[in-house]
Amino acid sequence: MDISLNDQDLSVLLEVIPLPMLVLDTKEDRVVSANVAARRVLVDPLPEGFRFSASIKSDIAEFIVFLDEVIHRGSAWTRKIALTSQNGFPVECEIRAKVIAHDPDAQRAFIGLLILELSELSQHENQFETNRLHREGIVGWKHAEEFFAELELQNQLILNAAGEGIYGVNTQGQATFVNRAAQEMLGWTLEDLVGNVIHDIIHHHHTDGSVHHAHDCPIYKSFRFEQVMRVDDDVFWKKDGKPIQVEYVSTPIYNQKVLAGAVIVFRDVTERKLNEKKLLEAMNEVAELRDRLEQENAYLQLEITKERAHHHVIGRSPSIQQLHAKIDLVAPTSAPVLITGETGTGKSIVANAIHTNSLRKGRPLIRFKSGSVSRTAIEAELFGRSENANGGERPQMISGAIELAHGGTLYIENVCELPLEIQNKLLGVLQDGKFKRIGDTQFKNLDVRVIAASTSNVEREVSAGRFSEELFLALNVFPISCIPLRDRKDDIPDLVTHLLSVACERLNRPEPYVTERTMRMLTEYAWPGNVKELRNVIERAAIVSRGEKLIVELGGASGLRAQSAKTVRTEHEMQLEIRANIVMALKETQGKVSGKTGAAALLGIEPTTLYSRIKKLEIEKREWQVLDGGL
Numbered sequence: 001m002d003i004s005l006n007d008q009d010l011s012v013l014l015e016v017i018p019l020p021m022l023v024l025d026t027k028e029d030r031v032v033s034a035n036v037a038a039r040r041v042l043v044d045p046l047p048e049g050f051r052f053s054a055s056i057k058s059d060i061a062e063f064i065v066f067l068d069e070v071i072h073r074g075s076a077w078t079r080k081i082a083l084t085s086q087n088g089f090p091v092e093c094e095i096r097a098k099v100i101a102h103d104p105d106a107q108r109a110f111i112g113l114l115i116l117e118l119s120e121l122s123q124h125e126n127q128f129e130t131n132r133l134h135r136e137g138i139v140g141w142k143h144a145e146e147f148f149a150e151l152e153l154q155n156q157l158i159l160n161a162a163g164e165g166i167y168g169v170n171t172q173g174q175a176t177f178v179n180r181a182a183q184e185m186l187g188w189t190l191e192d193l194v195g196n197v198i199h200d201i202i203h204h205h206h207t208d209g210s211v212h213h214a215h216d217c218p219i220y221k222s223f224r225f226e227q228v229m230r231v232d233d234d235v236f237w238k239k240d241g242k243p244i245q246v247e248y249v250s251t252p253i254y255n256q257k258v259l260a261g262a263v264i265v266f267r268d269v270t271e272r273k274l275n276e277k278k279l280l281e282a283m284n285e286v287a288e289l290r291d292r293l294e295q296e297n298a299y300l301q302l303e304i305t306k307e308r309a310h311h312h313v314i315g316r317s318p319s320i321q322q323l324h325a326k327i328d329l330v331a332p333t334s335a336p337v338l339i340t341g342e343t344g345t346g347k348s349i350v351a352n353a354i355h356t357n358s359l360r361k362g363r364p365l366i367r368f369k370s371g372s373v374s375r376t377a378i379e380a381e382l383f384g385r386s387e388n389a390n391g392g393e394r395p396q397m398i399s400g401a402i403e404l405a406h407g408g409t410l411y412i413e414n415v416c417e418l419p420l421e422i423q424n425k426l427l428g429v430l431q432d433g434k435f436k437r438i439g440d441t442q443f444k445n446l447d448v449r450v451i452a453a454s455t456s457n458v459e460r461e462v463s464a465g466r467f468s469e470e471l472f473l474a475l476n477v478f479p480i481s482c483i484p485l486r487d488r489k490d491d492i493p494d495l496v497t498h499l500l501s502v503a504c505e506r507l508n509r510p511e512p513y514v515t516e517r518t519m520r521m522l523t524e525y526a527w528p529g530n531v532k533e534l535r536n537v538i539e540r541a542a543i544v545s546r547g548e549k550l551i552v553e554l555g556g557a558s559g560l561r562a563q564s565a566k567t568v569r570t571e572h573e574m575q576l577e578i579r580a581n582i583v584m585a586l587k588e589t590q591g592k593v594s595g596k597t598g599a600a601a602l603l604g605i606e607p608t609t610l611y612s613r614i615k616k617l618e619i620e621k622r623e624w625q626v627l628d629g630g631l
């Protein structure tokens with residue numbers, strides 16, 4: 001079957017195609033039809049029976065291979081074939097070919113050839129790329145715009161959420177933005193600030209009232225000299241005319257590497273500065289008090305040392321020598337000491353000697369003698385108290401004697417008078433080496449040496465169930481007993497001389513001399529109140545003696561002198577003497593025990609001691625009342 005094409009139809013079809021196109025009859029190598037664009041490239045007008053091979057510049061064999069490929073595959077393209085234009089110029093092109101009709105038996109095919117000049121093709125491609133870029137550019141710009149809008153919104157949110165005040169200024173010092181915190185801290189609104197020179201609004205004066213010139217302003221400096229400025233003590237002025245203390249950082253900002261102004265981040269530190277000021281004042285006050293306390297302490301220590309300088313254990317009797325030996329032995333240790341002896345025999349003098357000869361002498365010797373009657377008061381005096389009076393506020397601390405003695409020595413007088421509960425608590429403290437204030441929750445470590453004293457026979461108190469046996473064992477590590485003055489009369493002259501010189505020094509009086517007679521009288525006296533009583537007598541004598549001689553009055557003791565002439569008295573006789581002396585004293589004071597005019601003062605003993613003696617010796621009211629009534 002032979003095929004044919006309606007040339008007319010083909011021409012019309014080809015003409016609508018803008019690119020060079022022609023139809024080739026392969027059998028006759030004839031261009032059947034070519035559109036105007038193709039004719040413009042090859043030959044125009046197209047001669048009847050124009051042979052396509054005439055336009056091929058390159059090897060014709062290459063074109064035949066290409067046609068075979070087209071017929072075989074139905075379509076193909078190549079850039080290997082160069083054409084010659086009607087002017088004789090070479091036309092570099094891409095030829096795209098497609099089989100329109102094929103009759104293998106007749107070895108004929110009609111093939112459509114599209115000729116794309118490479119120069120135009122690349123122009124097209126460039127144009128296409130440009131269009132594509134243009135299209136994509138617009139889309140990209142839109143994306144960028146959305147992105148920046150989003151970013152700006154987020155930045156605004158961040159700026160407004162920030163706790164610090166933040167504002168920006170341009171290079172003219174005009175505010176460009178102000179975040180919410182800044183507006184709230186300053187009271188100025190966005191309308192008040194943005195576009196205006198912010199220095200004139202919030203930063204115009206110092207607190208002392210002097211003008212803050214813009215040329216001195218660190219914020220201006222930050223963008224003039226392009227440096228970050230940190231200021232920690234400045235003021236910004238609020239809309240209500242009040243200043244707030246601020247600390248701020250001013251950082252220069254750039255737009256496309258060109259200085260655009262500065263951003264200022266600030267904090268209201270008014271309250272902090274106030275607290276710092278208060279703290280500083282409080283610390284200064286504390287330092288002042290500490291200095292004063294140290295001075296007072298130094299002064300008191302000096303006074304105590306001076307006072308204690310007169311508190312040596314005086315005497316040469318064998319019992320006093322023995323006492324010295326014991327003190328020397330026990331002082332350097334930290335062992336507890338239990339000192340027993342009648343009142344006024346020098347128990348506190350011994351405690352002092354032990355302390356001053358120990359390694360603790362640089363720390364205080366605290367004397368504890370509870371004057372309180374109630375158990376809780378005694379407990380607080382000894383262990384301290386931590387009170388939270390105003391609930392929630394810092395508790396008020398009161399240090400007890402035991403805490404004050406930390407590192408030093410605690411001397412407990414009349415230890416037998418401590419209530420049993422407190423005795424047990426004290427025992428616990430000594431065993432554990434820690435204590436707790438009343439009302440406190442925390443234990444504190446304690447390093448204390450305890451020296452306890454008693455006028456009573458402690459073993460007897462233990463047997464009577466009035467004193468804790470365990471505490472007795474804990475304290476009785478090194479017992480020392482103080483011998484009454486009547487058993488060491490040899491010491492009386494030394495004591496008289498010593499006590500007289502101490503008294504005169506204190507009274508700032510010339511020291512009178514003691515006649516032999518007076519010394520004998522003093523030596524022979526029974527001294528139921530021991531050295532304490534002797535001291536009182538000597539002090540009184542130092543006051544009343546106006547002349548050169550010491551005039552001694554032994555008060556109610558005259559009645560006892562006859563008895564005191566006896567060389568040895570029994571313990572019972574001694575007790576009777578003491579009893580009679582107390583009754584006499586009570587008679588003189590009409591039963592008054594304490595106070596300056598009380599019987600205790602007259603006897604030179606503590607009221608508590610006198611009370612316990614009255615009880616122990618079973619002295620009844622009628623005894624001194626009857627006597628009183630008899631006069």
Ligand SMILES: Nc1ncnc2c1ncn2[C@@H]1O[C@H](COP(=O)(O)OP(=O)(O)OP(=O)(O)O)[C@@H](O)[C@H]1O
Nearest residue numbers: 312313314342343344345346347348349531532535
């Ligand atoms: N051996 C001594 N050497 C020097 N002074 C002494 C001596 N013994 C006692 N004294 C003096 O007597 C006074 C009373 O002594 P101290 O207070 O030590 O007695 P005490 O036994 O502790 O009495 P009390 O049991 O009543 O507390 C002291 O102030 C001290 O001046």
